[in-house]
Amino acid sequence: MAKTKVRTNFHEARWDEPIIYELSTPGLRGIIPPIVEEEIACRVGDVAAKLPESLKRKSRLELPEVAQKQVLEHYVHLTQETMGSNISNDISEGTCTMKYNPRINEKLIGLPGFADLHPEQDPDTVQGMLQIWHEFERVVKEVSGLDKFTLQPGGGNHAVFTAASIMRAYHAARGEAEQRNEIITTIFSHPCDAATPSTAGYKIITIWPDEQGIPDLEAIRAAANEHTAGIFMTNPEDIGIYNPHADKIVEIIHGVGGLCFYDQANANAFLGVARAKEAGFDMCHFNVHKTFGTPHGGEGPACGALGVREFLAKYLPVPTVEFDGCKYYLDYDKPESIGKVRDFLGQAAVVFKAYCWSRMMGAKGLRECAEISVINNNYMQKLMEAIPGVSSAFQGNGIVRQEQVRYSFQQLKEKYDVGSDDVNRRLNDYGIPWFWSSHHPWVIPEPMTLEPCETYTKEDIEQYVKAVEIVCREAAEDPQMVKGAPYRAPVHQLADISELDDPEKWALTWRAYKRKFGVE
Numbered sequence: 001m002a003k004t005k006v007r008t009n010f011h012e013a014r015w016d017e018p019i020i021y022e023l024s025t026p027g028l029r030g031i032i033p034p035i036v037e038e039e040i041a042c043r044v045g046d047v048a049a050k051l052p053e054s055l056k057r058k059s060r061l062e063l064p065e066v067a068q069k070q071v072l073e074h075y076v077h078l079t080q081e082t083m084g085s086n087i088s089n090d091i092s093e094g095t096c097t098m099k100y101n102p103r104i105n106e107k108l109i110g111l112p113g114f115a116d117l118h119p120e121q122d123p124d125t126v127q128g129m130l131q132i133w134h135e136f137e138r139v140v141k142e143v144s145g146l147d148k149f150t151l152q153p154g155g156g157n158h159a160v161f162t163a164a165s166i167m168r169a170y171h172a173a174r175g176e177a178e179q180r181n182e183i184i185t186t187i188f189s190h191p192c193d194a195a196t197p198s199t200a201g202y203k204i205i206t207i208w209p210d211e212q213g214i215p216d217l218e219a220i221r222a223a224a225n226e227h228t229a230g231i232f233m234t235n236p237e238d239i240g241i242y243n244p245h246a247d248k249i250v251e252i253i254h255g256v257g258g259l260c261f262y263d264q265a266n267a268n269a270f271l272g273v274a275r276a277k278e279a280g281f282d283m284c285h286f287n288v289h290k291t292f293g294t295p296h297g298g299e300g301p302a303c304g305a306l307g308v309r310e311f312l313a314k315y316l317p318v319p320t321v322e323f324d325g326c327k328y329y330l331d332y333d334k335p336e337s338i339g340k341v342r343d344f345l346g347q348a349a350v351v352f353k354a355y356c357w358s359r360m361m362g363a364k365g366l367r368e369c370a371e372i373s374v375i376n377n378n379y380m381q382k383l384m385e386a387i388p389g390v391s392s393a394f395q396g397n398g399i400v401r402q403e404q405v406r407y408s409f410q411q412l413k414e415k416y417d418v419g420s421d422d423v424n425r426r427l428n429d430y431g432i433p434w435f436w437s438s439h440h441p442w443v444i445p446e447p448m449t450l451e452p453c454e455t456y457t458k459e460d461i462e463q464y465v466k467a468v469e470i471v472c473r474e475a476a477e478d479p480q481m482v483k484g485a486p487y488r489a490p491v492h493q494l495a496d497i498s499e500l501d502d503p504e505k506w507a508l509t510w511r512a513y514k515r516k517f518g519v520e
Contacts, residue, residue: 004459004466010431013080014490020074021510024064030071062511081490083433085296091380091456091464092427092435094404094449095190095238097268097290102360105293105353114352119344123329129352130328133321133345136355137305143366144264144284145277146307150316151288152346155297156265159285159304160232161196163261165338166283166308166315167230168200170259173336180229180258186215188237191439193263197232213241213394217248224252230259230282236266238438238449239393240377240401250280259283259312267291268453269374269403272367276307283308293357294350303350317341372454373403376461380452381405383465389415389472393444404451406444409472413446418475418482420446426474426482428489430467 048056066074084090085098092098109115117126137149153159164183171180183197184205194204205223210216215233231253236242243249250260262276262284268291276284288303290296297303308316318337319330330345361369381401384390389412392405413419420437428434438447452461475482484493499505507513 004462006463006466006470007431008470010429011488012083012428012431012490013077015077015081017074017077017081019510020064020066020071023066023070023074026065028065028067028070030066030068083431085455088431088433089456089460089464090433091450091452091461092433093296094406094436094451095266096296096436097266097287097403097451097453098296099268099290099293099453099455101293101295101353102357105356108356109349109352114348117348119348124327127328129348130321130330131323132352132355133348134323134328136351136358137321139355139358140286140288140305140307142363143267143271143275144286144307145275146281146284147310148313148316148320149305149307150320150346151303151305151351152317152340152342153285153304153306154342154347155289155302156190156263156285156287156304157192157196158341159306160190160192160261160263161199162304162306162317162338162341163232163283163285164197164200164202165341166306166312167197167259167261168202169315169336169338170312171229176257180227182223182225182227183229184220184223184231184253184258186233186237187443188213188215188239188241189232189234190238190263190265193232193234193261197229202229209394212397212399213239214243214245214399215249217245217252220249221252224256224258226256228253228256228258230261232261232263234263234266236269236402236404238266238404239406239444240404241394241397241399242269242402244399246279254280261285265291266403268451269370269377271370272363273370282312288354289350292354293361294353297350301347301350303347303354319345321345369454370403373452374400376452376454376456377401377403377405379458380450380461380465383462384450384468387465387469387472389475390468393447403453404449406438407448407450408444409446409448412472412475416475416479418479420448422483422485423448423468423471423475425489425491425493426471426485427467428486428491430470432464432467434491 090098153162171177183202185193186207207215207219259282262281264284265287286305288305314336319332322331392407
């Protein structure tokens, strides 16, 4: 640790870049579309005249008018102000498995044989892609032990919502939909394990941990009754503790007629080690992005693979990809299906890259991925807990953490009035991306959640911890300097952070911004 190199002279570009609409100059063009060829124009006729009036715009499309050079300059500036797993030490994004994503997989999805496919092509013309879809389903079936998967959901939250919809369909088929109106979850499970069942119409019962940080088994037993539709739980939970009583919880919920859903977004620590099937779960999901070597979705391209036991397979979204021994086909013949949850089959590029990554890793590689993740995490935990002012959630409970740990700067806050947000901003000055604290409200005070998955080396971990150590030392020597950060990063401090909670100050589009704030 003494020789660990920290970027103490780090400086990142700070362009104060306007948004693209503010760069617009009437008349400038970055590209001029070619004139339609005469042969095509004659064949299709006046397309605009054939459109129904209801589909025609009442005003011109409002697009920025920017030359090619300015477009390139604008987006290069934005990339220079961005840190992430490919250009910095992104252990910061706890629970999100920000691993290195092989560049060759990005090249593969750019090949014309994949990139030029259209989702409405006849299945006979896309047998290769359907085979990849089918083969990757076999991978997640093997890793989980469950019988059937859909790859249609657009991410983890969407997969959990789909699970809640299937759970509702299952109880409705048994005539118990109105009776079973409660879902049990735990406080340190992902918030979507409460939010999405709530969106699906369920009342949420939240279980808090015992003194070891494990969901209270007796509280779950007391909450389970004839109104319980099921339980939605993350394991290991977001604080990094693996629940050793998962099978007992399943037994309790099954005992009252409920179903059990396993949120496996934190699966990086047990790939090839533990499976949902053996713990007795009825459903589970993986974040195909992140866990299986594809980039973090971040509200963009993502895939939530939802798996079920055989008795729930009939409720899965349509279509599923099947193989009859000769060719692959789309099966829509599922009268009890909950229907589509996304257009077409889902995010093909994510599935393709995850399939490639899984094949490159192989079964032994997946297990090694988990083993290295756990080793990295526990090494980092030992170093972090040695820093004055830093502790971990339920420290000293004797339970080995898995792929992440939720730390706390509460001691630093009490002694120097420097908390998690202050440390976060100051770490930016050392080339460390903004770390994830935890979901709000903070149950663990002044939190910091880190996940050094299998991607990161011993040196990476030591560099990160050394930067945290430096900031904590600065907090003791000059608290106001830390609280004024960042100084060498593109981010700025908000004058009034409470404005983030004021919808009147929000504008999610350029048009909304102009309307709300009178910008011309």
